[in-house]
Amino acid sequence: MFALVDCNNFYTSCEMLFRPDLRDRPVVVLSNNDGCVVARSPLAKAMGIPMGVPAFQVRHLEKQAGLVMFSSNYALYGDMSARVMATLEQLVPEVEAYSIDEAFLGLHGLPATTLPSLARRIRRTIDRHQGLPVCVGIAPTKTLAKLANHAAKTWPATQGTVILTDPARQQRLMSLLPVGTIWGIGRRMVGHLEQLGIHTALDLARSHPATLRKRFSVVIERLVRELNGEPCLPLDLLPGPRKHIVASRSFGNRVTERRVIGHAVASHTWRASERLRQDDNLARQMTVYIRTGAKDPNYYGNAASGAFAQPTRDTRQLLDMAHRLLDQLWQPGYRYAKAGVVLTDLCHRHQQQTDLFGDRPGSDALMDVMDRINHSGKGKVWLAGQGMQADRKAWEMKRLRLSPSYTTDWQQIPEVS
């Protein structure tokens, strides 16, 4: 048996937890660069604000209807997510953190009679300990647990928990849900399936798995089996060691200067190297890419990669490489929208045989000191290539409505009268 625990309107719920004054206000959270709505509170949904709508199209509702808009505060959401996952781990032995606000739980060997009270306890505990509302769906497969959770979210009468162990109830629910509701069925697949007369989840469950495999893929055959209560997707409890690290960001405003894009790439390199050291890893390969807007008439996008003679975790070596790669990529005359740094071919520091000549003396100690200063909240140490604060404004993400990092930064104390 599997459970899917999914936080309701996770980003807005995090924002509202620390703002009791917003309890009766519609609240939305915006995507990177404050582009469009990515999360809506129940009141914002009730107002008819659609998911994905550009921010400028709803801005007038701030004055007209008391709408409150927030930039994405990933420090806050990341911390709240970690709290939810750790709390779930105290409740059940097997937890797969599937996304920032969803977890699959393995409930094998539990008597069916205990499942309703377990579902309610999970809900109550997350509400109490973290202050976040969640819905819980329980079923014999992950795919059905997803549907059960969807039902718990959709119908208030369920009070946020749906136990889908009875095949008759599974079929009744599937007959109500369009096939596109199923986890893993994208919009294009919906088109294909509708042509075959498959409209509801139940239609798909009753299709012949082998025929669908021939026509599409083994993935969809597995989904059909899962819809019929046959578990094909196990819990993914051990996501292997990180294979690569990506640090990239869209610019707040288009960038045309080599100097400014250089600072952005340096800053991404710095972040990526910090993550590398947190995992105690070394990187053998680095890729830098830059591009204009995807739809720009004057489009340019390119990437360059380089390998290190010795795997490294030293920001200075990574920066040297980043600047050399950027030199190969840079073309003047374009309006750049995004830059990114990718570290690949990672290995653990202690699996690496040391080369007497490759390592810079004192490198580890220096990097440790810099990481510690930067995490202390007392200020930041920059390497010269990252540019000064004023320069950073030129490329940093637009986050004009960012809430304080209430739970991760001692310095971010909001003014309360």
Added chain:
Amino acid sequence: MSVQWLGRASRRAPLCLPLFSQPVAAGFPSPAQDHVEQRLDLNGLCIKHPQATYFVRAKGDSMVEHGIVSGDILVVDRALEARHGDIIIASLQGDFTVKRLCLHPSPCLQPGNPAYPPIAIEEDNPPDIFGVVTFVVHPTRLS
């Protein structure tokens, strides 16, 4: 007295101070070094439910008689059920406030300062309790 949000409980390694069973003699290898009995972890003492613990900063003087003064950091545990006599964080009219919860003789939020009146709790409109204050961090030296 209102409260300000500060941060979460650290997930880094706990700060450990060795507790020696005997006074340490200075200047030469101490025989006490063989007798390190345990390491004291302030997080372990003050934070029983790390995932449910939040920090807030007190502002104002409404709780001075309960040992909370402006600027103090309060450790707030959401996992605890608030009982009579607990110091709690509640939201009142859209603001967070720290008060003592009194359930009898009549339910109210009791300030710790005679200059402030108690706030009666109406049965049909109870305050939203955010959590129970378990410790007060009060610096004694001006930095």
